[in-house]
Amino acid sequence: MTKFLETHQSDIIYAASVVAIVVLLYLLTRALRKWFTKKIQEKLPGASVRPIHLIQRILTLLWFLLGITALSFIIIDDEREAIITEYFKLFSYVGVVAVLTIISLMISNLWFKYKISQKIEGNEDPTNYKFFRYVALFVIGIMGALIASLAFPSLKGVAQTTLGGAGIMALIVGFAAQEGLSNITGGLFIIAFKPFRVGDRIKVSDTMVGTVTDVTLRHTIIKNFENKMIVIPNAIINKEKLINYDFEEHILCEHIELGISYDSDIDLAKKIIREECENHPLILDTRSVTDLEEGKPLVRTALTTLNDFSITIRAWAWVRNHSDSFSLKCDVLESIKKRFDKEGVEIPYPYRTIVMKDFNEKSIEGSE
Incomplete structure (x- = not known):
């Protein structure tokens, strides 16, 4: 045993050092993950911390693979050492690119979310930040994938061409034939x-x-x-x-329309509709000073259509926004129907007059 330890002393020290470094890196990664998670939750309560956990998993896997690769140098011969060295570089490169990409995505996402929350708190429009947040995350993700692919010989030429500029044009031209580009263009038009x-x-x-x-x-x-x-x-x-409904001015005019029978009193029906609209708490007075001096009513009513079996009366009721218009219309229709029933204004059913002719009787009279 003593002879074995003396013979392989340097290898044992090397292996112990590799294991100790891997364990230390794992513990350091875990501690940093907890610290960053705590800081993000303090600055942005409710923000997702999944990217931090993903970074920890990638780094843990990277430390493990690098440790296995480093330990393999003890047992391999000189001919295979070059191959293992290439794998060591590949794992390191891809791992670092992946971590940097995820960190860039996380920082970009958190920054946009912070700006969006500021806009919302200040009652400002957050649409631009919401849209360009997706643009930034998409570009960072594509760039990270292209840079990572440089480590693979079979993909290196494609990645270099794409990153060089000509490939980007080819990518855009190829992508233009797809529906995706039209959606992106539509989104840009919406933002602009x-x-x-x-x-x-x-x-x-x-x-x-x-x-x-x-x-x-x-x-x-x-x-x-x-x-x-x-x-x-x-x-x-x-x-x-x-x-x-929220473009520029929010106020809008709701049309309250009801049909009454030809036998009903038109003036009474117009009066009931106008009074029920004017008595509703959500009605908005849009009359000018001149209108008030001329005695114009708060709600205008008029007969608009002569139908087959009914007369349509419309009221123009102004409200502050779309939500108020829906509430006012529901309430007013119910109250008008009750007033109509109480005061004898009929809302008619469809009427059809059927004329019955006795063709057999005419045939008999003709034969006589």
Whole structure:
């Protein structure tokens, strides 16, 4: 045993040093992970710390692989030492690139989230930061993958060409044939021309109405009034004709329409509709000083259509925003119906007059 220790003393010391360094690096990585996690949670409560855990796992795997590679130098011959050295360099290069890429992604993501939270707290538009956050993360991820691929001989030529500039043009041209580029372009148009912003209530169609929650590289997310998320590709929503209820002025005019029978009193029906609208707490007075001096009513009512079996009366009721308009319309329709029933104004059912002719009787009279 003593002879064995004397013979392999240098190898034992080398192996012990490698194991000690790997253990020390593991403990240091773990301690740094806890410290960074604590700091991030203090600065940005609720922020995701998954990237830090991922960095710890990558570094732990890297230390383990480097340790195994270093220990293998003890038992391999000189011919294979060069191969192991190349693997050692490969593991180190890929590991460092992966860690730096993840750190860059994490720092970029946290910075954008911090700026977005500042915008939201200051009641400012966070749409630009939300969109360019995805752009930055996408670019950093692609660059990290290309730089990591330089370590592999079979991919080195492609990576160098792409990073050199000509490859980027080829990549863009190839990508242009795909739908993805049109979505990215649509997202850029949304950011540049701002037909809507995050937090705006928009209507794309009768089934797609809600609040914009996010604009990504590929799609726009709308949360409807049923708390369901609607995902619309940017290329589609950029072409649609939509209604933005929060664009510039928020006030809007809600049309309250009801049909009454031809036998009902039109003036009474108009009076009931006007009074019920004016008595609602959400109604907004948009009359000017001149309108008040001329005695114009708060809510205008008029007969708009003569239908087959009914008369349509419309009221123009102004409200502060889209939410108020929906609430006012529901309340007023109910109160008007009750007033109509009480005061004898009829909301008619469809009427059809059927004329019955007795063809058999005419045939008999003709034969006589």
